[in-house]
Amino acid sequence: xxxxxxxxxxxxxxxxxxxxxxxxxxxxxxxxxxxxxxxxxxxxxxxxxxxxxxxxxxxxxxxxxxxxxxxxxxxxxxxxxxxxxxxxxxxxxxxxxxxxxxxxxxxxxxxxxxxxxxxxxxxxxxxxxxxxxxxxxxxxxxxxxxxxx
Amino acid sequence: xxxxxxxxxxxxxxxxxxxxxxxxxxxxxxxxxxxxxxxxxxxxxxxxxxxxxxxxxxxxxxxxxxxxxxxxxxxxxxxxxxxxxxxxxxxxxxxxxxxxxxxxxxxxxxxxxxxxxxxxxxxxxxxxxxxxxxxxxxxxxxxxxxxxxxxxxxxxxxxxxxxxxxxxxxxxxxxxxxxxxxxxxxxxxxxxxxxxxxxxxxxxxxxxxxxxxxxxxxxxxxxxxxxxxxxxxxxxxxxxxxxxxxxxxxxxxxxxxxxxxxxxxxxxxxxxxxxxxxxxxxxxxxxxxxxxxxxxxxxxxxxxxxxxxxxxxxxxxxxxxxxxxxxxxxxxxxxxxxxxxxxxxxxxxxxxxxxxxxxxxxxxxxxxxxxxxxxxxxxxxxxxxxxxxxxxxxxxxxxxxxxxxxxxxxxxxxxxxxxxxxxxxxxxxxxxxxxxxxxxxxxxxxxxxxxxxxxxxxxxxxxxxxxxxxxxxxxxxxxxxxxxxxxxxxxxxxxxxxxxxxxxxxxxxxxxxxxxxxxxxxxxxxxxxxxxxxxxxxxxxxxxxxxxxxxxxxxxxxxxxxxxxxxxxxxxxxxxxxxxxxxxxxxxxxxxxxxxxxxxxxxxxxxxxxxxxxxxxxxxxxxxxxxxxxxxxxxxxxxxxxxxxxxxxxxxxxxxxxxxxxxxxxxxxxxxxxxxxxxxxxxxxxxxxxxxxxxxxxxxxxxxxxxxxxxxxxxxxxxxxxxxxxxxxxxxxxx
Numbered sequence: 001x002x003x004x005x006x007x008x009x010x011x012x013x014x015x016x017x018x019x020x021x022x023x024x025x026x027x028x029x030x031x032x033x034x035x036x037x038x039x040x041x042x043x044x045x046x047x048x049x050x051x052x053x054x055x056x057x058x059x060x061x062x063x064x065x066x067x068x069x070x071x072x073x074x075x076x077x078x079x080x081x082x083x084x085x086x087x088x089x090x091x092x093x094x095x096x097x098x099x100x101x102x103x104x105x106x107x108x109x110x111x112x113x114x115x116x117x118x119x120x121x122x123x124x125x126x127x128x129x130x131x132x133x134x135x136x137x138x139x140x141x142x143x144x145x146x147x148x149x
Numbered sequence: 150x151x152x153x154x155x156x157x158x159x160x161x162x163x164x165x166x167x168x169x170x171x172x173x174x175x176x177x178x179x180x181x182x183x184x185x186x187x188x189x190x191x192x193x194x195x196x197x198x199x200x201x202x203x204x205x206x207x208x209x210x211x212x213x214x215x216x217x218x219x220x221x222x223x224x225x226x227x228x229x230x231x232x233x234x235x236x237x238x239x240x241x242x243x244x245x246x247x248x249x250x251x252x253x254x255x256x257x258x259x260x261x262x263x264x265x266x267x268x269x270x271x272x273x274x275x276x277x278x279x280x281x282x283x284x285x286x287x288x289x290x291x292x293x294x295x296x297x298x299x300x301x302x303x304x305x306x307x308x309x310x311x312x313x314x315x316x317x318x319x320x321x322x323x324x325x326x327x328x329x330x331x332x333x334x335x336x337x338x339x340x341x342x343x344x345x346x347x348x349x350x351x352x353x354x355x356x357x358x359x360x361x362x363x364x365x366x367x368x369x370x371x372x373x374x375x376x377x378x379x380x381x382x383x384x385x386x387x388x389x390x391x392x393x394x395x396x397x398x399x400x401x402x403x404x405x406x407x408x409x410x411x412x413x414x415x416x417x418x419x420x421x422x423x424x425x426x427x428x429x430x431x432x433x434x435x436x437x438x439x440x441x442x443x444x445x446x447x448x449x450x451x452x453x454x455x456x457x458x459x460x461x462x463x464x465x466x467x468x469x470x471x472x473x474x475x476x477x478x479x480x481x482x483x484x485x486x487x488x489x490x491x492x493x494x495x496x497x498x499x500x501x502x503x504x505x506x507x508x509x510x511x512x513x514x515x516x517x518x519x520x521x522x523x524x525x526x527x528x529x530x531x532x533x534x535x536x537x538x539x540x541x542x543x544x545x546x547x548x549x550x551x552x553x554x555x556x557x558x559x560x561x562x563x564x565x566x567x568x569x570x571x572x573x574x575x576x577x578x579x580x581x582x583x584x585x586x587x588x589x590x591x592x593x594x595x596x597x598x599x600x601x602x603x604x605x606x607x608x609x610x611x612x613x614x615x616x617x618x619x620x621x622x623x624x625x626x627x628x629x630x631x632x633x634x635x636x637x638x639x640x641x642x643x644x645x646x647x648x649x650x651x652x653x654x655x656x657x658x659x660x661x662x663x664x665x666x667x668x669x670x671x672x673x674x675x676x677x678x679x680x681x682x683x684x685x686x687x688x689x690x691x692x693x694x695x696x697x698x699x700x701x702x703x704x705x706x707x708x709x710x711x712x713x714x715x716x717x718x719x720x721x722x723x724x725x726x727x728x729x730x731x732x733x734x735x736x737x738x739x740x741x742x743x744x745x746x747x748x749x750x751x752x753x754x755x756x757x758x759x760x761x762x763x764x765x766x767x768x769x770x771x772x773x774x775x776x777x778x779x780x781x782x783x784x785x786x787x788x789x790x791x792x793x794x795x796x797x798x799x800x801x802x803x804x805x806x807x808x809x810x811x812x813x814x815x816x817x818x819x820x821x822x823x824x825x826x827x828x829x830x831x832x833x834x835x836x837x838x839x840x841x842x843x844x845x846x847x848x849x850x851x852x853x854x855x856x857x858x859x860x861x862x863x864x865x866x867x868x869x870x871x872x873x874x875x876x877x878x879x880x881x882x883x884x
Binding site for chain 1: 187188189190316317319320321323324325326327328329330332333335384385386389461462463464465511512513514516543545546777778781784785786787788789792810811812816817818819820822823824825
């Protein structure tokens with residue numbers, strides 16, 4: 001089966017019933033995609049699917065045939081994407097395990113609406129758990145990005 | 150030679166200068182620490198300290214991997230002590246290295262040592278014509294020096310980075326999605342394992358039908374040792390899939406069920422307990438003093454409680470283990486105490502300690518002792534079945550929720566007397582709780598690693614014993630910060646906990662400060678005083694007074710500026726939309742950072758939901774090393790405490806824990822987090838104080854005080870769920 005990941009087309013020889021997350025992490029080595037619960041409850045595993053953030057920990061890779069996926073590895077080259085830079089500038093993290101999923105959700109939000117309100121940002125990130133309590137500074141970072149956007 | 154007792158404890162344990170730092174050959178400096186990065190930003194703060202003390206730019210400092218036998222042994226990264234311990238040690242190491250390097254430079258440059266200093270690794274003779282670098286002098290070579298006295302440290306006015314901070318050293322790779330976490334390790338030949346746990350805490354494996362999984366593709370092995378059951382497979386998903394099949398192929402003996410616990414407070418108070426009165430904060434084995442009250446004084450009594458709480462790390466605990474063909478075992482772990490873990494693994498596996506290495510590798514935030522150590526033994530047991538191949542074992546989300554060692558429940562009974570002027574003239578604080586001391590320790594009678602108790606030759610858990618040092622466990626922050634005459638404070642240790650418990654961030658400080666600071670508001674109300682004024686009337690500690698004043702000023706007072714406002718007098722209802730603010734103050738462990746917190750809540754009448762809208766924090770952590778890192782810890786602590794206090798309780802029945810995932814154990818979400826504003830009172834002349842656990846207690850109490858201001862309802866039992874608010878509003882007997 002074929003999927004496009006970070007702009008590159010891959011012909012995958014994998015069991016179609018394996019959850020997408022395991023194919024991305026193990027077959028393609030995209031370690032940014034995080035296993036947090038395997039239950040679609042925490043958001044750590046989200047990836048962009050044709051531009052929309054989707055859980056990858058339960059849905060099987062077969063469901064994504066022919067689709068275009070983006071993981072955090074597809075965001076930046078030398079320079080960081082503005083949403084990554086915003087978090088860096090604000091030290092907006094503690095342990096960082098949740099960051100990948102949050103950046104995926106924020107990317108989809110800002111691509112659709114470059115000037116989201118604080119409330120809109122909160123709603124867009126509401127699938128994402130952060131146990132360290134870094135949410136206030138993540139929100140501040142994205143609010144500032146929105147104001148400057 | 151100076152008294153070694155003056156040296157920071159980490160240096161007494163690890164006195165060789167070369168244990169702490171190396172001047173590299175290539176214009177960098179390697180920093181070694183026994184403390185580990187848990188997301189708290191400690192490596193950034195330690196980098197700043199060493200860079201300033203030695204005299205190099207922080208970008209030149211490289212932090213070495215923390216590995217047993219190589220890194221200094223600093224026991225456990227816990228208790229908000231990393232700056233106080235590792236920071237103090239590295240500052241001395243930097244001062245020692247600077248002194249030795251300047252002495253060498255004085256000879257090379259033929260200059261008076263008193264005229265020399267190091268600037269970004271370069272030492273210039275007066276006039277600046279001749280220079281020598283620390284890399285030329287010492288690059289790649291050991292100092293071979295034992296630190297046996299205090300070297301003179303730089304004064305705060307010489308600091309360029311301490312107090313100013315820098316971007317987190319570990320953040321950019323995480324933002325780029327680089328595989329920096331233990332779960333991302335890529336090692337040659339890596340395979341995966343999953344453990345199949347018993348259905349309840351006391352179940353034993355009766356039978357396992359191996360034939361039902363033997364033909365599964367990808368299967369590499371099965372480990373059955375007593376009731377420890379695990380499968381090994383080529384890929385992670387193979388391991389997950391086969392573990393599911395294996396679970397269905399296991400039969401378990403019926404087991405003793407957990408006790409029926411309808412009411413945790415009642416369970417704690419009714420159970421057998423050992424009582425220890427505190428003297429100046431230290432529990433002693435003595436008769437509990439009777440409650441005595443001045444004649445004619447007005448008495449106020451209130452009881453508070455919190456349930457078991459979960460660390461609930463965002464990543465299930467994981468470890469990688471590799472048993473080399475020569476018999477050496479290497480374990481990659483996100484444990485907070487890799488040296489202790491090493492000793493415990495040796496006991497559980499009946500191996501020599503020197504045949505085991507533990508390498509710290511980043512995990513998700515743990516907030517205390519979670520499943521990190523337990524899973525390391527699980528992985529090691531699997532690695533033994535497949536020598537020569539590294540085995541990664543990650544728990545499932547349900548296993549993390551059901552098997553981690555929880556933060557213990559607590560019950561607190563406060564009683565005080567007020568004199569005719571409304572001053573406290575009697576004070577009593579009884580706190581019941583289970584042990585917070587569940588970490589695996591190599592010595593002692595038992596072994597606190599989960600799987601050790603499941604083996605065919607089981608090693609049972611250590612018998613919990615009351616900790617009688619100052620400011621630990623159940624009685625942490627039970628001693629009041631206020632200037633009170635002869636406070637009666639009693640620790641009541643209940644050994645028999647239905648659930649396994651250990652250290653969760655802040656330990657007893659969450660329940661004790663919640664109780665004390667809620668009670669201070671209740672007393673202020675009884676005395677007819679303003680809550681801030683009432684506290685000030687009983688507070689001598691000038692630093693505590695300062696943070697309290699600052700936070701109230703920062704919030705612009707305790708009155709809410711917007712309509713629908715609670716006035717602090719209380720209306721005993723939540724039938725109208727209402728807002729309120731509350732305040733609380735504490736000094737963590739009565740010896741670390743001061744923090745005062747104001748919380749503003751809104752209470753929704755339809756859903757009975759309490760929302761934290763705004764939080765203001767003022768803190769004094771002595772000399773500030775990394776201001777933004779400090780603010781991050783204080784804020785994160787406050788948000789985590791809001792989550793604990795508003796939403797969280799580990800639910801369990803007679804067959805085990807029923808809080809098995811994020812739906813059954815909800816935590817605070819993005820849509821529910823408040824805006825947080827923090828000010829620091831920097832005191833460069835004072836020692837740096839730990840702050841990672843300073844805001845949990847005050848935030849919980851400020852929240853309860855704000856709910857009272859908004860509704861007139863006093864919530865004394867946590868969490869402050871809508872159901873609790875409704876029951877409290879329904880009246881006594883029900884709440």
